[in-house]
Amino acid sequence: MRSSHTLWATVVLVAMCTGLPSAQRERTRPNPRRSTTVNASQASELTLTLTEVAVRPLQVWVRTAGVLDDSRRVVTAAVPPSDATRVKAGQRVRAFSPASRSRMYQGTVSQISAASTGATVTITLQGQTLEATRYYVLEIVTEDGDFLTVPNEAIIENGGKQVVYLQEPDGSYTPRDIKVGTQGELFTHVLEGLTPGEQVITIGSFFIDAEHKLKGS
Numbered sequence: 367m368r369s370s371h372t373l374w375a376t377v378v379l380v381a382m383c384t385g386l387p388s389a390q391r392e393r394t395r396p397n398p399r400r401s402t403t404v405n406a407s408q409a410s411e412l413t414l415t416l417t418e419v420a421v422r423p424l425q426v427w428v429r430t431a432g433v434l435d436d437s438r439r440v441v442t443a444a445v446p447p448s449d450a451t452r453v454k455a456g457q458r459v460r461a462f463s464p465a466s467r468s469r470m471y472q473g474t475v476s477q478i479s480a481a482s483t484g485a486t487v488t489i490t491l492q493g494q495t496l497e498a499t500r501y502y503v504l505e506i507v508t509e510d511g512d513f514l515t516v517p518n519e520a521i522i523e524n525g526g527k528q529v530v531y532l533q534e535p536d537g538s539y540t541p542r543d544i545k546v547g548t549q550g551e552l553f554t555h556v557l558e559g560l561t562p563g564e565q566v567i568t569i570g571s572f573f574i575d576a577e578h579k580l581k582g583s
Contacts, residue, residue: 414567417568418562420563424510424550425550426452430445430506441461444484450485458506459472461503461505463499466497489506510555520566521544532560539567539574542559
């Protein structure tokens with residue numbers, strides 16, 4: 367799993383709900399195979415979203431900060447060793463000024479130089495910046511390749527393991543332990559436990575997990 371080496375911290379707030387209404391619990395039951403069944407109406411109430419397990423490009427956004435030159439179009443930044451191998455010339459870059467996060471500048475990686483602390487990256491923006499500041503937060507869009515993946519939202523951490531919920535042909539949802547590799551920006555590489563074409567819950571997986579544990583106990 368990747369870690370963040372940036373001067374800009376991206377904080378993700380996750381809204382956690384502690385349970386389902388009692389009426390919903392009465393209508394939802396696990397079957398003998400330890401799966402949880404919901405009907406179409408319940409799925410709509412829970413806002414369940416299914417996503418296919420598939421081979422996709424795995425994007426990893428390398429975040430760092432850089433300094434703008436006098437032309438106001440070229441930014442130079444340092445990338446740590448853990449991310450330096452991912453960065454290549456021609457990759458897309460998003461640049462943000464800490465003074466104006468609502469404005470984004472597009473650019474590309476134009477040069478990479480090896481350094482003792484990783485790599486020095488030169489980024490050329492498509493146009494001149496408008497802010498007075500010389501410092502910019504950067505998101506370099508890299509791809510590790512094509513891998514079997516599921517959305518990040520589908521994975522639930524459970525006692526040090528990663529679990530997803532699969533939709534069964536009868537409409538029930540069954541937990542499946544999986545082994546994961548690199549976590550990308552939107553998807554996570556699945557090493558073991560899933561096959562292409564299976565359907566996993568993305569939005570709503572927390573609710574199914576809570577109900578499954580409640581009824582399973």
